[in-house]
Amino acid sequence: MEATQTPSKSDDGHLITVLSIDGGGIRGIIPGVLLGFLESELQKLDGADVRLADYFDVIAGTSTGGLVTAMLTTPNENNRPLYAAKDIKKFYLQNSPKIFPQNSPWNIFSTAMKFGRTLTGPQYDGKYLHKLIREELGDKKLENTLTNVVIPAFDIKNLQPTIFSSFQVKKRPDLNGLLSDICISTSAAPTYLPAHSFETTTPDGPSKFDLIDGGVAANNPALVAIAEVSNKIHSEGSFENMNVKPMQYSKFLVISLGTGSQKQDMKYSAAEASSWGALSWVSNGSGTPIIDVFTEASSDMVDFHIYSVFQARNAEENYLRIQDDTLTGESSSVDLATEDNLKKLVSVGESLLDKPVSRINLRTGLYESAGTSETNRQALTRFAVRLSKQKQFRKSQMSANNGNSQKTVV
Numbered sequence: 001m002e003a004t005q006t007p008s009k010s011d012d013g014h015l016i017t018v019l020s021i022d023g024g025g026i027r028g029i030i031p032g033v034l035l036g037f038l039e040s041e042l043q044k045l046d047g048a049d050v051r052l053a054d055y056f057d058v059i060a061g062t063s064t065g066g067l068v069t070a071m072l073t074t075p076n077e078n079n080r081p082l083y084a085a086k087d088i089k090k091f092y093l094q095n096s097p098k099i100f101p102q103n104s105p106w107n108i109f110s111t112a113m114k115f116g117r118t119l120t121g122p123q124y125d126g127k128y129l130h131k132l133i134r135e136e137l138g139d140k141k142l143e144n145t146l147t148n149v150v151i152p153a154f155d156i157k158n159l160q161p162t163i164f165s166s167f168q169v170k171k172r173p174d175l176n177g178l179l180s181d182i183c184i185s186t187s188a189a190p191t192y193l194p195a196h197s198f199e200t201t202t203p204d205g206p207s208k209f210d211l212i213d214g215g216v217a218a219n220n221p222a223l224v225a226i227a228e229v230s231n232k233i234h235s236e237g238s239f240e241n242m243n244v245k246p247m248q249y250s251k252f253l254v255i256s257l258g259t260g261s262q263k264q265d266m267k268y269s270a271a272e273a274s275s276w277g278a279l280s281w282v283s284n285g286s287g288t289p290i291i292d293v294f295t296e297a298s299s300d301m302v303d304f305h306i307y308s309v310f311q312a313r314n315a316e317e318n319y320l321r322i323q324d325d326t327l328t329g330e331s332s333s334v335d336l337a338t339e340d341n342l343k344k345l346v347s348v349g350e351s352l353l354d355k356p357v358s359r360i361n362l363r364t365g366l367y368e369s370a371g372t373s374e375t376n377r378q379a380l381t382r383f384a385v386r387l388s389k390q391k392q393f394r395k396s397q398m399s400a401n402n403g404n405s406q407k408t409v410v
Contacts, residue, residue, distance in 0.1 A: 012386060013251075014244055016057050016229055017055060017252075018252060020060045020065075020220065021061040021065030021066075022063075023064055023213065025064055025192070026064075026342065027334060030257075031322075032088035032092060033349025034380065035085040037353060038052065038255070038383070039051065040086065042055060046391070049080075052085055054391065057239070058166070060222065063189065063215050064187060065257075066151040066152075067133070070183050082136065082137075093346075096342060099124070099337065100335040122192055134180045137180040139178065142169055143166070144179070150164070152217050152218040153186045155209060156211070156212050157210040162211060177200045185211035185214075186211075188211065195210065195212045197209060215294070217298070222306055250318065257322050257323075258322065260327045260345075261327060303360050320383060321360075322357075352376055354377055356370070358370055
């Protein structure tokens with residue numbers, strides 16, 4: 001029996017299109033697989049040369065998602081995206097083992113050394129990651145991206161989020177840093193990678209940032225992206241000449257991609273945690289509890305809020321969240337970059353395509369069927385059709401406006 005799908009709309013009019021990618025270390029491979037599929041569906045519709053940046057008004061990413069965002073939106077020498085979505089998987093497979101070098105599980109001395117580093121500093125020095133990011137992104141700045149981007153980080157000097165947003169660059173030139181510095185900052189996960197500081201130049205002099213991983217503030221940056229767009233509409237009266245109001249959610253088309261979690265194979269219990277001190281919260285045999293807690297809480301609350309608002313506006317079909325909460329053991333790690341585990345994560349992404357579309361149940365914290373037989377693959381295909389139609393609609397609107405302008409001149 002063929003799965004039922006919500007029909008694609010042909011009369012959307014103007015839509016503001018948003019793509020959001022969670023943080024999650026090497027688990028960034030999972031949304032990488034999904035993005036590769038989405039871009040391939042768009043290419044079936046509009047040609048092999050199209051890229052995701054051609055379709056989204058804003059792409060947001062935190063931590064590893066921030067790096068993916070930069071890869072999809074940084075221009076190359078031909079002013080096209082540095083990476084096609086299909087190449088993200090290869091990037092992770094090739095570079096993750098060097099970013100997170102692994103000790104042999106049989107080398108007791110090396111394992112003890114790694115644990116010791118956790119107590120006295122970050123587990124990884126970040127040198128390879130920093131060099132790689134600087135080589136890939138070069139001298140490109142926030143203002144240079146091919147579409148709007150939103151990349152959260154957290155300022156540990158001022159104890160507040162810092163949102164590197166294309167929408168804010170004109171008002172806040174201090175945010176116009178190198179994309180490499182922004183990506184290094186948003187991925188500086190406490191206990192894993194070192195904090196990062198850098199300066200930007202403004203008419204009023206240099207501005208310094210002292211930053212760590214954006215997951216502290218917004219591991220799921222979808223709501224931040226929507227807020228940035230809404231603020232722009234509120235302050236300027238419109239967005240890209242679209243007839244859209246700030247909180248008109250029926251005019252937002254949002255795809256939010258998670259990096260997986262281990263919710264159905266619970267790591268911790270209150271009985272355990274009741275006796276933990278600072279050291280146990282930072283590191284125990286199951287992972288890094290304090291990091292797991294704040295990233296999962298952030299991601300789930302954002303998803304719950306967005307879905308609730310879209311549902312209240314009868315616009316559920318405009319919001320797609322894809323997340324897998326069934327990761328177990330090694331596959332739930334953010335840094336276990338062994339060849340075997342990386343391949344497992346690719347398989348997770350591929351199998352996720354054929355799972356049914358799901359919604360979070362805030363009472364249990366688990367993802368449940370959304371009540372339709374539609375799979376994530378079918379949902380992404382449906383969204384690809386709407387994205388393509390939106391692009392064609394804007395082209396026709398632009399042609400009509402140009403034609404009217406020429407008539408006026410004549």
